[in-house]
Amino acid sequence: MKYERFILWNGKMLDTTNEQPHIDLEERGLQFGDGVYEVIRVYKGTLHLLDPHITRLYRSMEEMELTLSLSKAELIASLYELLAKNQFQEDGIIYLQISRGVQPRVHTFSFDATPTIYAYIRKKERPALWIEYGIRAITEPDVRWLRCDIKSLNLIPNVLASTKAERKGCKEALLVRNGIVTEGSHSNFFLVKNGTLYTHPANHLILNGIVRQYIISLAHTLHIPLQEESFRVHDVYKADECFFTGTTFEVMPLTHLDGTAIQNGQVGPITKLLQKTFMQSFSTSSVFWS
Ligand SMILES: Cc1ncc(COP(=O)(O)O)c(C=O)c1O
Incomplete structure (x- = not known):
């Protein structure tokens, strides 16, 4: 079973039936695990405890010196858009990941990379x-x-x-x-x-x-x-x-x-x-x- 059709991919809503996200080999999330994430519960199409998840996400980013140009309100709006676009009404999760972005591979990060952000929905029943x-x-x-x-x-x-x-x-x-x-x-x-x-x-x-x-x-x-x-x-x-x-x-x-x-x-x-x-x-x- 795959995730739902539309995914949030670097500020765009990607239709995965037509287009697949491209991840660069030198994306720091891939090479160093240099990023943060959240798993947000969706009950019958409704996001549960969204605000504290977003607050924790921004705190994790701050601790990692990872800066996103997106505000909390803009991010929240795009998660609602993701649900709406997929017409998702079931029990599931949103997986949301923000990683440092693409840079030639060295341990030290520079601040000029643009973070990679994506989110998708996956059905998940309550256990x-x-x-x-x-x-x-x-x-x-x-x-x-x-x-x-x-x-x-x-x-x-x-x-x-x-x-x-x-x-x-x-x-x-x-x-x-x-x-x-x-x-x-x-x-x-x-x-x-x-x-x-x-x-x-x-x-x-x-x-x-x-x-x-x-x-x-x-x-x-x-x-x-x-x-x-x-x-x-x-x-x-x-x-x-x-x-x-x-x-x-x-x-x-x-x-x-x-x-x-x-x-x-x-x-x-x-x-x-x-x-x-x-x-x-x-x-x-x-x-x-x-
Ligand atoms: C190590 C660890 N502790 C605690 C939790 C529970 O956190 P939450 O209630 O935000 O899902 C998680 C969730 O993935 C986790 O990975």
């Missing part, structure tokens, strides 16, 4: 069964660089960890640095102990997920105590509930870690409450909630 019953994960050493707060294209440690998890029949890898649980390979992580939610602080060791931020705001609204505090793997085994969060994961319960069940592999009540409240942010009809 409803995993959300209902939970998933299994493995632990993996967190060997990433120390600027995990930047959503850069450099994802090899995440890619390797995720692939290892899949080979072991698991849906996610829980990353551990110096004994501390940081986050998943493509998600953030929370645990519940004695009614309080815990998650790693939003510093340089994790990506401050948009769904993470949303869940933190929901916890405040629902009067669930929350601590942005680090914890260890043995705390996960002793937790009352655990879940990952992410744009495509939503609120994803963790039932087994490295083959051991957490709380008999059941999805806990606080996780269910957050799932239900999260779902209300994009849907008024209920799918499996009663």
Whole structure:
């Protein structure tokens, strides 16, 4: 299955049935992973949590000294145009990438390259069964660089960890640095102990997920105590509930870690409450909630 027909390509709407995007061999995104990206959820043709994604994107660019001539408002307008042009009404994602541009290959970048920007839509269903019953994960050493707060294209440690998890029949890898649980390979992580939610602080060791931020705001609204505090793997085994969060994961319960069940592999009540409240942010009809 391919992405939808019209793509946003360097300021133009390209019809991929007539024309394919051309990527130069010396595009720095290709050669160095010198760029940033966002994955934005689309529910029934509607962009979800768009503004925080765009804010994070511009922050990532700033941290990478990557300057785009497009304003946030212009970028947002072109994403709406992308949806409209494809007449997209389903569940999917928009993948949006901005890389440094084309330059003769040397490590040092100069500021005269024009950034390459593209975005496309791909259909993606909600992982409803995993959300209902939970998933299994493995632990993996967190060997990433120390600027995990930047959503850069450099994802090899995440890619390797995720692939290892899949080979072991698991849906996610829980990353551990110096004994501390940081986050998943493509998600953030929370645990519940004695009614309080815990998650790693939003510093340089994790990506401050948009769904993470949303869940933190929901916890405040629902009067669930929350601590942005680090914890260890043995705390996960002793937790009352655990879940990952992410744009495509939503609120994803963790039932087994490295083959051991957490709380008999059941999805806990606080996780269910957050799932239900999260779902209300994009849907008024209920799918499996009663
Ligand atoms: C390393 C990492 N952490 C966390 C997340 C979750 O972020 P978000 O909620 O913005 O999707 C992602 C998403 O891809 C990720 O790659």
